[in-house]
Amino acid sequence: MTVKRRTFLKGTVAAGAFAATGFPHIWIKDSSLARAAEGEIKVGVLFSLTGTTAIVEESLNKATVMAIEEINDQGGINGMKIVPVIEDPASDPATFAEKARKLVLGDKCVSVFGSYTSASRKAVLPVFEKRNNLYFYPTLYEGRECSKNVIYTGAVPNQQQDEFVPWLVEKFGKRWSLIGSNYIYPKEENNYCKKLLAGLGAEVVNEEYVPLGHSEFSSVINKFQSDKPDVIFSTVVGDSVVALHRQYRADGLDPEKMPMASLTTSENEVAAMGGDAAAGHFTSAPYFMVWDSPENVKFVDAYRKRWGADKVTHFVSEPCYFQVHLFKQAVEKLAPSDITPPNIREAIKGEEMIAPQGKVRIEKKNLHTWLWPKIGVAKSDGQFEILKQSADWLEPVPYKAYENQDCTEEGLKES
Numbered sequence: 582m583t584v585k586r587r588t589f590l591k592g593t594v595a596a597g598a599f600a601a602t603g604f605p606h607i608w609i610k611d612s613s614l615a616r617a618a619e620g621e622i623k624v625g626v627l628f629s630l631t632g633t634t635a636i637v638e639e640s641l642n643k644a645t646v647m648a649i650e651e652i653n654d655q656g657g658i659n660g661m662k663i664v665p666v667i668e669d670p671a672s673d674p675a676t677f678a679e680k681a682r683k684l685v686l687g688d689k690c691v692s693v694f695g696s697y698t699s700a701s702r703k704a705v706l707p708v709f710e711k712r713n714n715l716y717f718y719p720t721l722y723e724g725r726e727c728s729k730n731v732i733y734t735g736a737v738p739n740q741q742q743d744e745f746v747p748w749l750v751e752k753f754g755k756r757w758s759l760i761g762s763n764y765i766y767p768k769e770e771n772n773y774c775k776k777l778l779a780g781l782g783a784e785v786v787n788e789e790y791v792p793l794g795h796s797e798f799s800s801v802i803n804k805f806q807s808d809k810p811d812v813i814f815s816t817v818v819g820d821s822v823v824a825l826h827r828q829y830r831a832d833g834l835d836p837e838k839m840p841m842a843s844l845t846t847s848e849n850e851v852a853a854m855g856g857d858a859a860a861g862h863f864t865s866a867p868y869f870m871v872w873d874s875p876e877n878v879k880f881v882d883a884y885r886k887r888w889g890a891d892k893v894t895h896f897v898s899e900p901c902y903f904q905v906h907l908f909k910q911a912v913e914k915l916a917p918s919d920i921t922p923p924n925i926r927e928a929i930k931g932e933e934m935i936a937p938q939g940k941v942r943i944e945k946k947n948l949h950t951w952l953w954p955k956i957g958v959a960k961s962d963g964q965f966e967i968l969k970q971s972a973d974w975l976e977p978v979p980y981k982a983y984e985n986q987d988c989t990e991e992g993l994k995e996s
């Protein structure tokens with residue numbers, strides 16, 4: 582490992598020297614690209630194993646590692662093994678950026694699978710764009726991003742909210758309270774929600790943000806009690822989700838009268854808070870663990886066999902799993918010497934597979950994923966009951982809240 586790192590550094594210095602003497606620019610760029618070598622396909626695995634979002638990211642690491650092991654156990658990709666380089670960015674955006682640089686420049690990974698929060702994705706983005714490397718991001722997020730260096734396999738707002746918001750308005754009413762963690766994801770997601778609510782003649786009675794890692798929700802809950810909204814729309818993330826639900830229940834609020842509707846509460850957070858704290862609240866997502874399909878039964882069985890019979894799968898761990906398999910399908914099409922991030926990107930465009938949630942496809946124009954929205958209600962046994970599923974898979978429209986912008990193969994287009 583040390584020898585390889587030294588060789589790489591030497592190569593970088595040499596490239597700089599040639600640049601100074603006028604060697605063709607294209608040669609310099611190509612030499613800096615990560616590339617599979619010596620029968621190995623090195624990839625980064627960048628999920629927090631410590632800190633406030635470890636509650637979810639630890640399971641994302643597990644789903645990713647399991648998919649890599651599964652592929653390697655079946656002979657790898659065209660006989661080459663995938664070698665994961667695992668780093669813990671500790672729920673800290675600056676550490677995410679530092680570890681991403683290490684994976685791309687030091688380890689020469691040809692792709693990195695990573696991140697839960699949009700704050701951490703934004704922190705690593707310049708690393709991947711500068712080196713033309715590829716980041717596989719599995720998390721639901723706010724959209725409004727168009728990078729040729731990210732493959733987005735989680736839901737964007739139209740895929741979680743277009744059916745959910747009208748359904749909730751019809752079922753519970755038009756007075757909404759919005760509560761989120763204080764960073765870009767909840768704010769953009771709420772921006773889209775408010776547009777949908779305005780179109781439905783509904784109103785926002787309160788909108789509030791708490792710091793990441795916040796655990797004291799009494800003033801927030803007092804506000805719910807005085808405002809009496811019909812729906813509490815939550816984009817709180819990480820271990821704050823547990824604190825919010827437990828305090829809601831401890832203060833005697835009733836989900837039948839004032840339910841929480843979330844885009845971020847999965848089986849994973851429910852396992853941490855206990856089923857009783859979650860029961861009766863709603864989540865919109867493309868995947869729930871109870872989904873009945875042969876692919877999902879196989880995924881859940883394999884996950885529990887690998888990591889423990891008490892473990893749960895959820896709507897961020899499932900994309901972690903299928904995106905590694907899509908990576909394999911793309912790399913399989915390349916000759917060993919052509920396994921570079923830009924070639925993987927071209928090969929994955931339009932790629933599809935039957936994932937645990939149903940058939941998914943990477944949309945070639947924006948590198949986001951066609952997914953299957955569902956609405957579930959949490960039950961006290963820790964699982965969700967699926968109440969509604971979309972009639973068809975849904976196209977990702979990452980700029981749906983911004984009608985004059987669109988993400989295309991040529992990049993962001995503004996009209």
Ligand code: ACM
Pocket residue numbers: 697698699700720721722723766818845
């Ligand atoms: C998120 O920050 N995309 C949940």
